[in-house]
Amino acid sequence: xxxxxxxxxxxxxxxxxxxxxxxxxxxxxxxxxxxxxxxxxxxxxxxxxxxxxxxxxxxxxxxxxxxxxxxxxxxxxxxxxxxxxxxxxxxxxxxxxxxxxxxxxxxxxxxxxxxxxxxxxxxxxxxxxxxxxxxxxxxxxxxxxxxxxxxxxxxxxxxxxxxxxxxxxxxxxxxxxx
Numbered sequence: 001x002x003x004x005x006x007x008x009x010x011x012x013x014x015x016x017x018x019x020x021x022x023x024x025x026x027x028x029x030x031x032x033x034x035x036x037x038x039x040x041x042x043x044x045x046x047x048x049x050x051x052x053x054x055x056x057x058x059x060x061x062x063x064x065x066x067x068x069x070x071x072x073x074x075x076x077x078x079x080x081x082x083x084x085x086x087x088x089x090x091x092x093x094x095x096x097x098x099x100x101x102x103x104x105x106x107x108x109x110x111x112x113x114x115x116x117x118x119x120x121x122x123x124x125x126x127x128x129x130x131x132x133x134x135x136x137x138x139x140x141x142x143x144x145x146x147x148x149x150x151x152x153x154x155x156x157x158x159x160x161x162x163x164x165x166x167x168x169x170x171x172x173x174x175x176x177x178x
Contacts, residue, residue, distance in 0.1 A: 027052075027132045028120040032086065032111040035098055040084075040111055042136075049076075049158045050132040051083045051151070054113065054123045057090070057100040061145045062127045066104045068148040072155065073108045080134070081155055086113035088126065131155070134163045 027050075029042045042050070053069055055062035073083045090097030091112045101110050117123075121130060131140040131154050140154045 025138055027130065027136055027138050028117075030117050030120070032113060032117065034109055034111050035094065035101065040109065042132075045082050045084075046136070047080070047134050047163065049081045049134060049155060050130075051081065051155075052121070052130040052132065053083065053085045054088055054118065054121065054128040054130075055085060055126050056088050057096055059126045063104060064145055065127055065129075066106055068146065068151065070105065070107045071148060072151055075152075076155055076159075079159055081159070083108040085110040086117060087111070088113045088115075088118055088123070131158065133158050133161065 027042060031039060031041050034040050051069070051072070053062075053065070055065075069083050069085075072081070077083075085101075085106060085108060087097050087100075087110060090100075090110075091114045094112060097110070097112070100106075121128070125143040127144065127146075129140075129142045129146055129151070130138055131151075133139045139158060142150070
């Protein structure tokens with residue numbers, strides 16, 4: 001029993017270290033299609049704060065977060081914030097995804113994600129939210145439903161931050177915070 005507890009603690013420590021190391025790394029670029037068949041790259045949003053929302057059409061928490069993301073999209077897009085929804089099940093058949101977007105009233109762009117992008121971002125739970133700074137670095141990662149105040153707080157911090165070179169971002173960024 002004692003050995004099991006030690007292994008469990010090591011496993012938990014490994015998971016927590018992995019997530020912290022993921023923050024502050026360059027966000028992987030992608031090439032995905034939107035619902036109109038247009039090619040979209042993460043690099044298209046250079047110099048903007050980007051919120052990536054990984055979701056599936058059958059996820060209840062994913063549905064619940066849509067109003068929060070819509071409000072943020074409306075309130076912050078003129079200030080240089082873009083929200084991009086990335087469906088992890090729409091690439092199989094986009095018709096249910098189109099219905100989901102219409103039914104949910106999603107205002108922001110939605111892309112057809114796949115297993116490759118889920119792997120690139122280490123997405124294991126939906127919804128998974130990634131907030132990327134103006135320099136293209138992942139500054140926050142959250143899994144599950146998120147309150148609007150938490151998302152807005154992270155956005156405000158990144159909007160106030162000066163745009164700097166990648167080298168300075170790595171040197172100035174404290175572990176585990178902004």
